[in-house]
Amino acid sequence: MDFETQVKVAVIYYSATGSVFKLAKAAATAAEKCGAEVRLRKVRELAPDEAVASNQGWAAHAEQTQHVVEAAPDDLEWADVVLFGTPTRFGLPAAQLKQFIDTNGPLWAQGLLADKVASAFTSASTSHGGHESTLLALANTFYHWGMVIVPPGYTDEIQFQSGNPYGTSHTSNNGEDPPGDVEVDAVAYQARRAVSVAQALARGRAAPGM
């Protein structure tokens, strides 16, 4: 891989009980295997400590992911590809991820978020609980930022198993079922596809006459 096509990938996620974290790790690993430089970043928790402590799964996951670095605006500015992960919350992205998004007004105002590749994945409790509405809601922000949205579509065999062309999604059955092989393979494919589009863009920008 030459200098121009080594892309930088930020996987930025929120996860209360670990489902989205598993997808985020799989996306990060897949991007690394494509030769990308990767930052895996969690967004800051906003819920009060008492709320986290009152839910055993939430508290345990917070403890287990203490080592994960928190996302900062610099991670977005640095990245060529941003992969966002969030649980579905009443049909929408989690407030924690939205709050992080909202800290990036200064980057947006300078045009520093434009032309980056964006894609998103989610986890919800039920199969009709808002997978698509969550991903499409996040995409509203991608439009505002002038990003290059790269959905997985039905561009690979795995997509006919996972079944969500908007982005990888997982049904957790209220946290009972972690992401399985299909979801992990789907998010890995989604990450590889985003990297490959970013590499093509980088090659195009580096081409003579551009």
Ligand SMILES: Cc1cc2nc3c(=O)[nH]c(=O)nc-3n(C[C@H](O)[C@H](O)[C@H](O)COP(=O)(O)O)c2cc1C
């Ligand atoms: C406040 C709140 C709202 C939620 N809203 C939805 C929802 O609209 N649809 C759904 O299917 N699941 C909903 N869930 C369940 C989570 O999306 C689901 O458990 C998900 O797998 C959690 O991902 P995580 O383990 O990464 O935190 C909600 C959970 C919480 C705490």
